[in-house]
Amino acid sequence: MSEKLRSIEIPIIITAICTLLQVIPYYFNIPVIDQASAIERDWMLLIVNMAVFVGVISIGQVHGRKIMRRRDNWEYSVVLMVALIIMAITGLPIESIGLGLDNPIYNFLFINVMTPLGSTMYSILAFFITSAAYRAFRARNIEAALILVSGTIVVMSNAPLFTSSLPFLITWKNWIFDVPNTATMRGVMMGAALGAIALAVRTLMGIERGYLRGGGAD
Amino acid sequence: MSLMTLLPIWAAVFFTLAIYSFLYGENPWFRFAEHVYAGVSVGYAVAFNLDYLRDQWVNRWSMSGGMAVLYLFALAMGLLWYARFNKKYFFLYRWTLAIVVGTGIGMALRTVVFTQFLDQIIAQARIPLFVSGDPLQSVSNILLTIMTPCVLLYFWFTGGARETGPMKHIAKIARYTIMAGFGAAYGYTVLTRFSLLIGRSQFLLGNPPNPPEAKMAFITIALVMLASLIGYDLLKPKNI
Known part of the structure; x- marks a missing residue:
């Protein structure tokens, strides 16, 4: 019995059933299946939310081991674990004892630590992206020149310093977005859609099994 | 100005500068801020997801006995995620994964075909x-x-x-x-x-609209951080 439960066919069948449960109501009007499909979608959200501790356990394993064995820079792992524990505990949805999303410590950490850290992490990329642009935007051939010209026009057209004296840059930018950018994105989107459909059909048929790997048996 | 007003501003300025200190090079201020960010982000995800599960239960699934059973079944399926940490029961993790992947694929098949494929062809064909x-x-x-x-x-x-x-x-x-x-x-x-x-x-x-106290915090923390970074660089043993 145990061997049968372990067989790879069971998750493949579950995948196929779940997929068909979503696809069928889109093409056929069967109220029962439509209802089951809606419940399945809500279920998926609950199930995905239940996975939250997978990351916590993984982080605990990695950093816990680092702290226990006093490896290089283990002090930072302590900082990470303390930050995680304080944020998670103060945000627990138990309002009766003062915890939850309205807890002052949770709010302090969210507004004054997490938000500035998040936006600064993204903004620091401005320096690296500029350095990458300097290296990439060299007109060595027509293709590279096109990247350089269209990128420069887009950047300049959003800077009042240039558009005040060169207002036609805005028209040029609009044309770049309306024609070559639309053509590129449409082509990319349709190509990606075909790929996604092919992958979905392969998974539905049980040909694609990559997501089921791991655990020592395939 | 009270401490409770200044503390949040100084904390935000400190963490902003700690991240920007990476432009000087890899250093302890940056590593500290980076680990705090990782910690609070995961903590936030835990709090947010548990809040979602609680809200779903209170506002929707607890309304009737049948719904409650369905909710508990979903939670039980969600618990199977943790089977991935045990080699013996790893197969149970695949069942949960199969539900999520299958539903995701089904939803993608419903939408991708229309929005990313047929609608794009129609939009292209309609261009005069x-x-x-x-x-x-x-x-x-x-x-x-x-x-x-x-x-x-x-x-x-x-x-x-x-x-x-x-x-x-x-x-x-x-x-x-x-x-x-x-x-x-x-x-x-x-x-x-x-x-x-x-x-x-x-x-x-x-x-404006940012608090003007941030300017003083910026100058003070930036000077302290810069001095400590130069000191750290000078005292750091050189690899020959």
Whole structure:
């Protein structure tokens, strides 16, 4: 019995059933299946939310081991674990004892630590992206020149310093977005859609099994 | 100004500068801020997800006995995620994963076919080649009608197929189109990053609507951080 439960066919069948449960109501009007499909979608959200501790356990394993064995820079792992524990505990949805999303410590950490850290992490990329642009935007051939010209026009057209004296840059930018950018994105989107459909059909048929790997048996 | 007013501002300035200190080089301030960020982000995810589960139970699933059973069943299936940490019960983790992957694929099949494929073909087919009284728009429409299939064919045919027959010319048009399109996308990415950088700079300088106290905190913390970074660099043992 145990061997049968372990067989790879069971998750493949579950995948196929779940997929068909979503696809069928889109093409056929069967109220029962439509209802089951809606419940399945809500279920998926609950199930995905239940996975939250997978990351916590993984982080605990990695950093816990680092702290226990006093490896290089283990002090930072302590900082990470303390930050995680304080944020998670103060945000627990138990309002009766003062915890939850309205807890002052949770709010302090969210507004004054997490938000500035998040936006600064993204903004620091401005320096690296500029350095990458300097290296990439060299007109060595027509293709590279096109990247350089269209990128420069887009950047300049959003800077009042240039558009005040060169207002036609805005028209040029609009044309770049309306024609070559639309053509590129449409082509990319349709190509990606075909790929996604092919992958979905392969998974539905049980040909694609990559997501089921791991655990020592395939 | 009370401590409770200043503390949040100083904390935000400290963490902003600690991240920017990476521009000087890898250093303890940055590593500290990086680990705090990782910790609070995971803690936030835990709190947010548990809040979602609680809200779903209170506002929806606890309304009837049948719904409650379905909710508990979903939670039980969710618990199977943790079977991945045990080799013996790893197969149970696959069941939960199969539900999520299957539902995701099903939802993608419903939407991708229409929004990313059929709707795009319809939008492309509806473009009028000639617009009376607007020759520039006509040229743009003709170019778009030529460029889109070229890009699609370029992605379709790879390797040697691109170098023979008419594909040689199609590939050239597609490459030029893609480069111009990606250049614009790159330019826009640069702009969004700079927009964030300007936002953080305005916060550090205390420009309205940001609190003006941030300016003093910025000068003080920046000087202390810079001095400590130079000291750290000087005291750090050199690898010969």
